[in-house]
């Protein structure tokens with residue numbers, strides 16, 4: 578797949594899935610904008626990718642101030658976006674007794690409000706025939722213990738994607754969701770801390786292993802490409818069979 582002269586915006590592109598996707602788009606010759614909240618993470622990502630086609634934007638897309646900073650960058654470059662990938666997300670796992678308001682708000686702001694208003698504010702700068710992709714999660718349709726708030730944010734995102742896919746058909750903009758299973762990332766390590774927990778999780782996947790970020794990146798590039806020209810309003814599970822695994 579080649580994305581030469583295509584403009585790709587990725588929220589949360591400094592580590593994990595977003596970083597792997599930025600690298601994959603750069604390898605496919607795209608121009609790529611990545612956001613993150615942390616200047617040093619942005620610098621590290623830029624150094625690793627080491628391409629003049631990569632632009633970093635310091636923007637916390639969980640609030641309107643950060644979303645406006647991203648919008649101003651796009652306006653100043655006078656570009657139209659071909660693919661907008663809403664990937665920034667955080668997860669805090671707690672049982673209902675232990676959920677605190679700050680974690681509830683941070684997850685809804687980062688995982689739902691942020692992507693929604695980022696799409697809304699960048700809509701005028703999206704190319705006709707472009708595409709929007711959201712990172713959701715297998716938890717959106719499962720009911721894993723301690724995931725009530727995180728799962729609710731991803732379910733909300735799935736519904737937003739479905740409705741918006743209908744609202745944007747007239748502009749030829751396809752809207753889809755990628756739902757990863759357990760993927761080895763910096764964010765994953767913060768939530769699943771021990772090797773024992775990782776091994777246990779890997780054994781709940783049909784393919785009997787955790788996924789790699791580039792395996793999600795390849796799915797995102799497919800959905801962004803013309804190979805997916807008849808795909809909109811869908812959720813693509815990239816989970817090694819985690820969702821449907823029947824333990825023998």
Ligand SMILES: NC(=O)c1ccc[n+]([C@@H]2O[C@H](COP(=O)([O-])OP(=O)(O)OC[C@H]3O[C@@H](n4cnc5c(N)ncnc54)[C@H](OP(=O)(O)O)[C@@H]3O)[C@@H](O)[C@H]2O)c1
Pocket residue numbers: 588589590591592593594595612613614615618619636637638639664665666667668687691712713714715756757758759760761762763764765
């Ligand atoms: N890894 C998994 O197993 C898994 C499974 C299902 C779904 N997901 C989803 O996949 C997405 C990426 O997760 P990951 O595992 O790759 O996590 P990660 O390694 O923690 O990466 C998250 C990225 O988002 C950025 N970010 C977080 N909050 C942000 C905000 N408010 N504004 C801008 N950037 C922000 C982070 O950079 P800074 O910290 O520098 O801001 C980082 O670049 C998330 O939506 C997550 O829910 C992950």
